[in-house]
Amino acid sequence: xxxxxxxxxxxxxTNGVPTAKLFGTxxxxxxxxxxxxxxxxxxxEWIEGTASASTVHEWFGAGAEHLHVEEFRxxxxxxxxxxxxxxTPQEHVLHALAACITAGIATGAAARGIELTxxxxxxxxxxxxxxxLGIDADIRKGFSEVRVDFDVQADAEPDVIDxxxxxxxxxxxxxDMLTSPTVVEVRxxxx
Amino acid sequence: xxxxxxxxxxxxxxxxxxxxxREMLSGAPAAAQFTFSATNEWVNGTHSRSTVHExxxxxxxxxxxxxxxVDTDHPxxxxxxxxxxxxxxxxxxxxxxxxxxxVASVAQNRGIQLRSVKSTVExxxxxxxxxxxxxxVRNGFGGIRVRxxxxxxxxxxxxxxxxxxSQKRSAVFDVVANPTAIVxxxx
Amino acid sequence: MNHPRTTDVVVIGGGQAGLAMSxxxxxxxxxxxxxxxxxxANSWRTxxxxxxxxxxxxxxxxxxxxxxxxxxxxxxxxxxxVVEYLDAYRRSIGAPMYTGIEVTRITSRGGRHTVDTSDGPxxxxxxxxxxxxxxxxxxxxxxxxxxxxxxxxxxxxxRNPAGIGDGGVLVVGASASGLQIAxxxxxxxxxxxxxxxxxxxxxxxxxxxxxxxxxxAIGQLxxxxxxxxxxxxxxxxxxxxxxxxxxxxxxxxxTVAANGVSLAGRLVGRSGHRAQFSxxxxxMCTSADLKQRRLLDRLDEYAAEHGLDAELSEATRPAxxxxxxxxxxxxxxxxxxxxxxxxxxPTYPWLDPQLLDRKGRLVHDGGVLPVPGLYVLGLPFMRRRxxxxxxxxxxxxxxxxxxxxxxxxxxxxxxHT
Numbered sequence: 001x002x003x004x005x006x007x008x009x010x011x012x013x014t015n016g017v018p019t020a021k022l023f024g025t026x027x028x029x030x031x032x033x034x035x036x037x038x039x040x041x042x043x044x045e046w047i048e049g050t051a052s053a054s055t056v057h058e059w060f061g062a063g064a065e066h067l068h069v070e071e072f073r074x075x076x077x078x079x080x081x082x083x084x085x086x087x088t089p090q091e092h093v094l095h096a097l098a099a100c101i102t103a104g105i106a107t108g109a110a111a112r113g114i115e116l117t118x119x120x121x122x123x124x125x126x127x128x129x130x131x132x133l134g135i136d137a138d139i140r141k142g143f144s145e146v147r148v149d150f151d152v153q154a155d156a157e158p159d160v161i162d163x164x165x166x167x168x169x170x171x172x173x174x175x176d177m178l179t180s181p182t183v184v185e186v187r188x189x190x191x
Numbered sequence: 192x193x194x195x196x197x198x199x200x201x202x203x204x205x206x207x208x209x210x211x212x213r214e215m216l217s218g219a220p221a222a223a224q225f226t227f228s229a230t231n232e233w234v235n236g237t238h239s240r241s242t243v244h245e246x247x248x249x250x251x252x253x254x255x256x257x258x259x260x261v262d263t264d265h266p267x268x269x270x271x272x273x274x275x276x277x278x279x280x281x282x283x284x285x286x287x288x289x290x291x292x293x294v295a296s297v298a299q300n301r302g303i304q305l306r307s308v309k310s311t312v313e314x315x316x317x318x319x320x321x322x323x324x325x326x327x328v329r330n331g332f333g334g335i336r337v338r339x340x341x342x343x344x345x346x347x348x349x350x351x352x353x354x355x356x357s358q359k360r361s362a363v364f365d366v367v368a369n370p371t372a373i374v375x376x377x378x
Numbered sequence: 379m380n381h382p383r384t385t386d387v388v389v390i391g392g393g394q395a396g397l398a399m400s401x402x403x404x405x406x407x408x409x410x411x412x413x414x415x416x417x418x419a420n421s422w423r424t425x426x427x428x429x430x431x432x433x434x435x436x437x438x439x440x441x442x443x444x445x446x447x448x449x450x451x452x453x454x455x456x457x458x459x460v461v462e463y464l465d466a467y468r469r470s471i472g473a474p475m476y477t478g479i480e481v482t483r484i485t486s487r488g489g490r491h492t493v494d495t496s497d498g499p500x501x502x503x504x505x506x507x508x509x510x511x512x513x514x515x516x517x518x519x520x521x522x523x524x525x526x527x528x529x530x531x532x533x534x535x536x537r538n539p540a541g542i543g544d545g546g547v548l549v550v551g552a553s554a555s556g557l558q559i560a561x562x563x564x565x566x567x568x569x570x571x572x573x574x575x576x577x578x579x580x581x582x583x584x585x586x587x588x589x590x591x592x593x594x595a596i597g598q599l600x601x602x603x604x605x606x607x608x609x610x611x612x613x614x615x616x617x618x619x620x621x622x623x624x625x626x627x628x629x630x631x632x633t634v635a636a637n638g639v640s641l642a643g644r645l646v647g648r649s650g651h652r653a654q655f656s657x658x659x660x661x662m663c664t665s666a667d668l669k670q671r672r673l674l675d676r677l678d679e680y681a682a683e684h685g686l687d688a689e690l691s692e693a694t695r696p697a698x699x700x701x702x703x704x705x706x707x708x709x710x711x712x713x714x715x716x717x718x719x720x721x722x723x724p725t726y727p728w729l730d731p732q733l734l735d736r737k738g739r740l741v742h743d744g745g746v747l748p749v750p751g752l753y754v755l756g757l758p759f760m761r762r763r764x765x766x767x768x769x770x771x772x773x774x775x776x777x778x779x780x781x782x783x784x785x786x787x788x789x790x791x792x793x794h795t
Contacts, residue, residue, distance in 0.1 A: 016236030022270040026322045036319040040280045044287035046308035049203030052291040054284035056276045061318070062268055069273040074261060074281075076288030079246070083203070084256035087243045089292065089363050090227050092261070092285030095241035098231035099263035100278035101375065102239045119233035122378070129248070130223045132362050133213045141359070142366030145703065146657075149378040159672065162377060166665045169375045170658070173321050174278045177331025178371045179657035180646045186290065186337040186358055188351055189311075326614070327737075370646060370706045372657035375664070 017110035025062075035062045051077040051085035090143070094123040096174045098148060104168030109154060114164070118153040146178070200304040200344075202295045209296065222249045237271040238264040279332065283312040285363045290337060293357030303349060306342040313337075335367065382492060382499040385409050386786060387506060390493070392418040392475050394441060394464055395508035395756035398771040400473040401442040402779035408786070410502075412475040413495060419464040421510060425534040426457035429562060431622035433554055434590050438769045441467055442776065452588065454622025460768075481728045486749050494728075504751040504782050507740075509724060511757050511766040516723040518550075521716070523648045529715045533559065536717060539566035545714020546570070548653065550645050552577040553616040556719030557629050561621075563717075564638045571708050573655055574631065575644035579619045579666045579699070582626045584677060585690040589620070596680045599764040600773075603744055606759075613759045616721065631663065632700045642705035652707040659704035667698045724757070745778050751785055753778050 013019070029036045038061035044054045057071040075086030087095075098121045109116050125146040131139035148169075152161050169175050216223040225248035231241040244258040262275035276284070287310050298305050314335045320328035341350050358364045387403055389396045392414030403410045414420060431454040432439070436446040439455065444467050446455075455463065468475065480496040484505060493500040515532035524530075529543055533555040536542075539562060546569040549560040556572065564570040580589050593599050606612050621629040635641055643656035674695060681687055726733075726740060733749065735741055744761045745754050754760070755778060756771055764770030 016238070018270045025268060025270065026324065029319065029322060030324050033319060033325075036317050036322070036324065038316040038318050039313055040277065040283060040316060041311060041313040042276075042280055042283040042287055044284070044291055044310045044312065046291050046295060046305065048295075049205070050292035050295055051203075052288050052308075054287050056280045056284065059266065059280075066266065066268070068266060068276070072276045072280075074276075074284050074288075076285070076292070078292060079253065079255055087255060087259040087261075088227065089285040089287075089289035090366070091229055091243045091246075091259075092281050092288065093363055093366060094227060094229040095231070095243070095261050095263065096278040096281035096285065097373070098229060098241055099239045099281070102231055102233050103237035103263075103265065103278065106233060106235075106237055116233065119239070121231045122228060123231065124226050124228035127225045127227065127362060128220075128223050129225055130216055130220065131365075132360050133209075133216065133223075134360065135213055135217050135223075140365055140369070142362045142364075142369070143371055146371060146373045148373065148375045150375065151378045158377075159668070159675070162664075163668050163672075165375060165377065166661060166668055169373075169661045170665065171321055171323065171330055172278075173316065173330045173332070174282055175331075175373060175658065175661070176320075176329055177279070177282060178366055179373055179643070179661075180329065180331065181369055181649070181654050182332050182367045183334045184286070184337065184358075184364055184368045185334065186339070186354060186364075188347075188354055189338040189340045326611070369649075370643065370654050370657045372643075372659070372703060372706060374660040374701075 014110035014113060015106045015116045017107050019110050022107065022111075029062075037061070047075070047085060049077075049083055051075060051083055090125065090127065093174075093178070094125055094146070097146065097172075097178065098123045100172045100174035101148065101150075101165070101168045104172050105150075105152065105164055108164050108168050109156075112160075112164075114154050114156045114160070116152065116154045118151065121148055121150045123148045200299065200302055202299040202305050204296045204299040206296075206299050209300075224248070234262075234274070236264070237269065238262065238274045279314060279316060282332075282367065283314055283335065286335065286361075286367060287312045287337065289361045289363035290339075290354075290357050293360045294339070294341070294353055297353045297356045297360065298343065298345075301349070301353065303353060304344040306344075307340075308342075309340045311338045382501040384501045385411050386502060387411075387504045387782065388413060388491070388493045388500050388502040389506045389508055390481050391508035391510060391756075392468070392473070392477065393421060393508065393510055393756075394419075394768050395510060395771040395775070396506075397464060397468055397471065397473055398441050398775040399506050399508055399755055399779065400475075401444075401471045402775045403782075404471060404473075405442070406779060406783055408779075408783070410474065411500065412473050413479040413481060413493070413500075414475055414477045415480045417477050418468050418473075418475055419461045421512065422457050422460045422464065425512070427533065427536045427559070428538045430457050430558075431455065432460065432768065433618065433620045433622055434767060434769065435588050435622075438590055438594065438767070439463065440769050440772060442772045444470065453624060483728045484730070484752075486730075486752065489751065491751060503786060504753065506753040506755055506778065506782075507726065508755040508771075511724060512722045513724045514722055515718065516721045517718045518720055520645060520648070521718065524653075524716060525651070525710050528710065528713060531715055531717045533717070533719055539563050539568065542568065543714045546708075546712045547715045547717060548573065548645075548708060548713050549717045549719055551575070551616070551719035551721070552619065552631065553719055553721065554618060554620055554629075556717070557619050557631075557634055558621050559717055559719060560639050561629065561634045561637055564634065569640075569712075570638070571640045571642055571705060571713075572631075572634065573642050573645040574659060574662055574704070575656075576662060577616055577619055577631075577666050579630045579670050579696070580673065581670075581696050582620060582628050584674060585681070585693055587690065588626070592677050592680075596676060599762065599767070599770070601763045603759055603761050603765075609759065612763070613757070615758075628696065630696070630699065632697065635700060635702075640705055641702075642708065648710070651710050653710050653713070654707050655705055657706060660701050663699040663701050670696065745774060746781055753782065
């Protein structure tokens with residue numbers, strides 16, 4: 001079973017989501033569970049100080065290695081203590097959360113035949129930096145709370161939109177990896 | 192912790208400022224309350240664009256040097272157009288960036304000169320969760336692996352200690368490894 | 379080896395499902411026996427906590443040829459009441475019940491089924507498994523990660539606050555059982571934390587009528603399994619956050635929190651001495667509130683369509699769940715007991731494992747197993763949304779009895795060709 005065998009004919013497309021193709025992919029994976037095992041990866045290279053650049057290009061899924069259409073590159077830094085090379089890594093995570101739920105809203109709306117006109121959101125997260133700075137061991141290093149506020153305009157009742165947002169949140173990969181503990185294993189590569 | 196000989200090594204981390212901040216913030220907890228934020232705008236399909244510019248900290252509104260925008264999307268297999276990395280990949284990038292920044296700071300603080308720091312971050316994702324195929328599969332990564340390649344003026348043990356300490360100084364590591372409360376509302 | 383006794387149908391289980399099936403078979407003159415491992419209505423005698431009352435009002439306890447005739451049709455029976463109710467039913471229908479019988483194995487060959495028991499084998503042309511939906515509590519694998527000092531309890535083993543040891547209590551699961559037990563323990567003085575995942579909340583009464591009156595009226599309880607979009611999901615829904623009480627009080631997260639219960643997200647891990655809870659609590663509450671709102675909207679529509687607005691009181695909507703920041707962790711050193719209100723997964727150790735799916739669930743189509751002559755009764759949303767309720771086994775038993783009659787007739791036809 002290869003990615004080429006997954007149907008590419010799009011019968012219809014809502015919100016730019018070709019739903020038939022998506023459902024086709026889901027059906028194939030339902031019957032062949034091993035196709036659902038994906039592995040994403042990023043490479044990072046330190047620049048200077050607190051700045052580094054991450055790239056993503058390769059990924060594995062549906063039984064094969066793949067490449068993104070191009071190598072995507074993002075830099076990260078710290079605003080006050082860094083040199084302004086880029087947003088902070090925490091902000092990358094906030095991007096990821098908003099984008100993940102947004103993609104879920106678009107897909108979920110498409111599956112229900114709802115046309116979206118606009119989806120925008122503001123994510124904000126509180127962090128007491130005394131945690132990362134090692135000033136107080138009782139303060140966690142990361143965010144104490146993350147808030148995402150959505151503005152969704154669509155041809156649907158407010159109730160339906162609320163349900164769309166709640167559902168996209170519940171099934172979001174990034175929402176899950178942040179709300180539940182995720183095992184992170186950090187090691188030095190074997191020389 | 193004592194300040195080691197930092198005038199002989201330079202990883203680009205302003206340790207004086209860092210330690211100064213620590214001292215200042217110990218006595219002024221309110222100044223330590225930061226709020227980061229991003230705005231996101233849906234483009235089409237699974238493609239959206241986020242921007243960061245302002246944040247709050249040290250008791251005041253702050254701004255980045257300039258707005259930073261990032262596109263995210265999904266690759267073709269998800270019936271998308273691959274306009275940017277996927278959100279899970281962005282989390283990996285954030286994690287790598289945070290740990291690497293931590294490595295640089297800790298190394299500087301310990302007087303270790305870094306020559307190069309590279310890492311590969313991998314996350315396993317069983318998409319049967321997000322695709323609604325199996326409710327017992329979690330939606331996020333089953334596990335994340337980070338592998339550092341560090342060339343530095345230090346013993347293997349010292350470098351491993353730096354890597355271990357960087358995890359304790361990483362906000363993103365904490366947010367991913369431990370549960371984080373998220374509230375999603377309609378504006 | 380004992381020579382098997384013979385009958386047309388063996389019914390396994392002497393609770394409401396087994397008795398309902400027995401009545402349906404008797405009324406069709408089908409020869410059968412009912413095998414019960416304890417005394418009749420065993421689980422109601424031995425596996426319910428002291429203060430338990432049915433979630434459904436008494437008038438919704440209809441069985442084939444039987445209904446509540448007592449003085450409190452809008453009240454909620456206790457477990458002891460249910461035992462009495464089912465005992466009277468059993469006597470009235472003259473169910474051919476054998477008690478104290480443990481079924482050990484069912485083997486099917488050539489249209490006949492051999493049911494091995496602790497009292498010797500039976501040979502039958504059909505078997506109906508009516509052991510119920512709550513035979514085996516499901517305790518998630520995370521339980522094994524908890525420290526050794528913690529006592530583990532399930533709703534089946536729980537009786538009353540006096541039976542709970544010292545220390546804080548962590549109740550896992552915000553279903554009806556979880557909420558009721560958390561509430562009772564907190565009011566008795568325990569330090570209770572409730573871990574909340576997916577849940578369904580509803581008011582006890584709406585516009586003056588019991589919520590089950592509404593669900594029955596709009597036909598939701600009779601919704602068929604083949605009419606629902608995602609039947610697997612519907613079958614997995616946790617029990618409604620309700621309690622049966624004479625005051626008809628509501629039971630939801632806000633009320634238990636007001637009674638001293640600390641709310642946390644879903645239990646998701648253990649790290650050292652800390653139990654970890656998901657940060658998704660707000661999303662769980664929002665989802666439950668939205669679902670409740672949608673149902674109440676439906677009820678209002680029904681009332682308007684049927685001209686009931688004049689008789690019913692004004693619609694007062696329950697307040698959204700109060701979501702103060704939930705606990706993300708708890709210190710396991712101060713937890714003495716964990717109550718696992720995490721649902722049930724019936725097991726069928728006497729069945730060929732090939733009849734179960736890879737998760738150990740019975741494979742069936744509305745109660746009809748792929749092996750001709752094997753049936754199951756009483757599972758959640760088996761044929762109807764109310765399949766696992768007292769009021770639901772009757773209609774399902776009638777359906778399966780009809781199917782069974784057809785099976786026996788084919789059997790006879792085959793024997794004569």
